Amino acid sequence: MVSPSSSPSAPAFSSVFWKYDVFLSFRGEDTRNTFVGHLYSALEQEGIFAYKDDETLPRGESIHPSLMKAIEESQIAIIVFSKNYCDSSWCLDELSYIMKCRDTRGQIVMPIFYDVDPAQVRKPKRKYGEVFAKHELDNKTKVESWRKALVDASNLSGWEPKHIANGHEAKGIKQIVVEISWKLQPATSSANENLIGIDARLQGLKLELQIGSGGVIMIGIWGVGGGGKTTLASSIYNEISTKFDSCCFVENIREESGRYGLGKLKEKILSEMGVNRAGGGRWLINNRFRHRKVLIVLDDVDNLDQLKALAGSHDWFGEGSRIIITTRDKHLLTAHKVNAVYNIRLLNSDEAIKLFYKHAPRDKRPVEDYDHLSKEVITYAGGLPLALTVLGSFLCDKDIHEWRSALARLKEIPDTDIVEKLKISFDGLKPIEKELFLDIACFFRRERKDKAMKILGECGFHPVIGVKVLIQKALITISEYGEFDMHDLVQEMGHHIVRGEHPNNPEKHSRIWKEEDVLKICAMDATTELEMIEAIKVRYNMAYSYLPIAANMKNLRWIEYAGEFMPSNFPQRKLCRLILFNSLQKQLWEGYKLLPYLKTIELRQLDNLIMTPDFDGLPNLERFILDRCWRLKEIHPSIGRLEKLILIWIQEENKESLPHVHLDDNSGSEVASSIGSCPDFFVNCWRCGCSNLPGVECCLMEPSSPHNNVKHFLRDINMNHIGLRFFLKNLRKLDLSFCSLGDKEIGSAVWELPNLRKLYLSGNHFSQLNFSFLQVPQLKLLDVSCCQGLVKLSDLPSSIAVVLAIGCFSLESLGDISNCKWLWNVSILGNNKLVGCILLDSMLQGNAIEVYFINIILKPQVPNRFVGRLFRGTFTLLLPDDWYNEYCGFLVCVVTQIYCPCINIVMKQEVYEENSLFELLRESNEAVEPIYDGTRTFIGYVSFGSLRHTTFPNSSYNMISFSLKVMDWNLLKNGNYVGAELVPRKSKGDQLQTTKVATDSSEFLDEEKVYARKTFTIQVQHDSKSSINIIWRPMENRF
DSSP: OOOOOOOOSOOOGGGSOOSEEEEEEOOHHHHTTTHHHHHHHHHHHTTOOEEOHHHHSOTTSOHHHHHHHHHHTEEEEEEEEOTTGGGOHHHHHHHHHHHHHHHHHOOEEEEEESSSOHHHHHTTOHHHHHHHHHHHHHOHHHHHHHHHHHHHHHTSOOBOGGGSGGGOHHHHHHHHHHHHHHHTHHHHHHHHTTSTTHHHHHHHHHHHHTTTOOSOEEEEEEOSTTSSHHHHHHHHHHHHGGGSSEEEEEOOHHHHHHHHOHHHHHHHHHHHTTOOOTTOHHHHHHHHTTTSOEEEEEEEEOOHHHHHHHSOOGGGSOTTOEEEEEESOHHHHHHTTOSEEEEOOOOOHHHHHHHHHHHSOOTTSOHHHHHHHHHHHHHHHTTOHHHHHHHHHHHTTOOHHHHHHHHHHHHHSOOHHHHHHHHHHHHTSOHHHHHHHHHIIIIITTSBHHHHHHHHHHTTOOHHHHHHHHHHTTSOEEOTTSBEEOOHHHHHHHHHHHHTTOTTOGGGOSEEOOHHHHHHHHTSOTTOOOTTOOEEEEOTTSSOSBOTTGGGOTTOOEEEEESSBOOTTOOOTTOOEEEEESOOOSOSOSSOOOOTTOOEEEEEOOTTOOBOOOGGGOTTOOEEEEESOTTOOBOOGGGGGOTTOOEEEEEESOGGGOOBOOOOTTTGGGOEEEEEETTEEEEEEOTTSOTTOOSOBOOSSOOBOOSOOHHHHHHHTTOSOOOOEEEOSSOOEEEOTTSOOOHHHHHTOEEEOTTOOEEEOTTOOOSEEEGGGEEOTTOOEEEOTTOTTOOEEESOOTTOOEEEOTTOTTOOBOOOOTTOTTOOEEEOOSSOOOOHHHHHHHHTTSTHHHHSEEEEEESSOOOGGGTTOOBSSOEEEEOOTTHHHHEEEEEEEEEESOSSOOEEEEEEEOOOOSOOOOOEEESSSSOOOOOOTTOEEEEEEEEGGGGTTSSOOOTTOOEEEEOEEESOHHHHTTOOEEEEEEEEOSSTTOHHHHHHHHHHHHHHTTTTHHHHHHHEEEEEOTTSTTEEEEEEOTTOOOO
16 A cells, blocks of 8 residues: 555545446556456456446447546546556546545545556656646646646555565455455445444354355354344345355345245346346256356245255355355254354344334433333343334334333233234244144243143144254244243234234133133133133132133143132043142042043142042053142052053152052053152152162153162062162163162162163262173263262273262272263262373373363362463463364363352454464463362363364464453452363374264264253354353253
């Protein structure tokens, strides 16, 4: 660049209509077929619309007025000063008019000094001086304006091609085009200023798009309706479209394809891309763009066929092409194999306030009157841009009383525009998926997923696949606590669908959950038909005790009722699940009653219940649960004839009051029963092929055992031997914690549990545990915590992933774990003799090193590799050349007195221009020796493979900065120590190893991912180019 001069303060050109991006002013005989010709072609290839007189001007048209108009309509003017530029009075007239437009229209002017010295132009000398002397004779009146324009233009920032790219003209032109392209950006940027929160989201999307890199990249923008997907796609399109040969934004594909068919959309793409449409749309798209760098936005896609027709494959498009797809259905994106999915983020509270006030400005209204109401609206909208825009526009001209009225109405009747926009996702569901969504929206939001899934499964909704679809459609989410959740307005949309056109007539609703609706139902005449009602939930705090017309609900699928009485002629034939709380009735119904769909009966605190129903009419009953039904003496013997029963659970505080269970010999091989008494209970399981087996609960969803006291039970039933013999094909979880098991019981144990995943043996008395005698080939988690006499674990199964041995003070060995390739989490706290460095070295030879994490807790030792290498404060790792091929991840060691630390590792990627040897930079100059009194050692490992979904694994970065923060300042200042190092790959430079391990481990580690996310939480900062946060909770052992 020649000079730092910039354009004057002029009207913002974003407010001016520009027909052309660039106007080229040049001397034809000098540069038309050389430099300017090449520059014009390069601008065209970059998608920049340039005006060049002999290329654009129609023949026969008067050149002078046309050129003046073209100058006015060009956003940027490029003046190519060459040796003979000043010879032409025509060129000097162009120059004068360009400089005038710069002052009056805010036009950007950029000079190029081609084979001429800028100083020679600035103060006309040599050839320029001679030419101006002649002009003074011929055009004396114009010379002064020409001279001023020449001086002003030559003082602007520009280029000298001979000083760019060492004089390589083609490379120099490329650099010039890049800078011109960037100059065109402010128009887009200023347009984006009115879009609240768009900049941070654009930054994150740009990272995914990798603008400037090669290859063809397809990106999906996914999220809830009204969340800003189209706005974001439009903004990125406007900002980067000039960087492509051709571009096209196809809007409203869902509506347009339904209205006109995909043929019209193909024609639109071809037309806007400048392709002759003869020959067939799909064939042309497939072939004509193979060698073009194109940008295509496909907005609001809702069917895979649309993607196949409009952007069928990456190889349809040329190098550097980018395809952006907006959709509410994540499945479409994964099925189409897009490179990345960008999850649209809703507005935070600050952004929401700004957007709302943009549409409902406070003007001169009293702040105290409107602030509270504004916050109500913002809370109601929940960060959804659509809702904030609709409500702000509606309220903008209303007074304070009208605001209050509108908000009160919203609580009863949601805004139609918002509901209809959100309902598009619902309308795209299959009928069974719609029913599933409505049940979750009405009954199961913020309920545990595992509990709700059983109910939904009993209703025949096939929830495993259905819930997946609802998540992909952005209708529901699963919270970090394992609960169903959704946006408030999405739930409100579901409620609106159920209550529909009859909000005040609950008898016409399919689902009843609101207290006022239940009260209305209770007050209805006994003859009222209630055939519309499919499910009803009556909570404890609802103010009534009797549901007299429940028998009229002939299509009821399930009921959860907390009240005193139910009618004797209830329930009806279609019932799948019956849950009763606090009822005073003595029996559910009299005699035989056929309920062919009923799968669960759950009775809790029915104080007067003295007998259970006849079970012969319940052929599909799977679960029968009794909780504190004090007066119940006997369970009907017909329960022994239930072929599908898998669980009987009886919980009583008084052991003497346990009812007697009769089980037929014919059904014994098929029934699982559980009898509980606080604090002891036992489970007998026959269905899996083992009789008189304590400690096992077998259920359809996840066969598992509850907490129990096996040894106590074995003695209680006067068994004349003590032994643990398990032959269970489907058991996945076994809990024998605190069962007083010693070496005798464990030593004689014979287990054949081919599908066991989790084994809990905490608080027992054995000293050794040898897995060579236990057939548990799929075991992933072993918990032997608080086994204070445990000395040795040996022959751990190769499948093991997690070992918890907290409080095992005598533990000396885990045995040979070289075969445990999936082991990633080991917690060993206690003053034991186990050598931590041997454990760590063994784990670093496993598969977790390539694609996963490692979490180790020790007390109080530090592995040898970190001795003398622990520091206080922050530190930085400078990465060597080719680090991503040479190293597979990094280790962090933390020594602290905090029992449950939360460690925040901030990884900042910064381009460090100078080559540097790999070294550890730190605040203190020397390592410090920690004080080990009361401390714990936490060792964490993060593989670079685990960060594949982020932008981190990029070999162009050479620095990672860490800052370790423990969330307790009082302890932090008293001394916490940290060290880190890179871990070399097992096979240096072998990226195929990582890919192979990732493929092999995807299925094996699938169940472990939820636990790993609790231990290592990765957060990508989309508003920062180079920031990744890893929150490490080493004590997060909730398995």
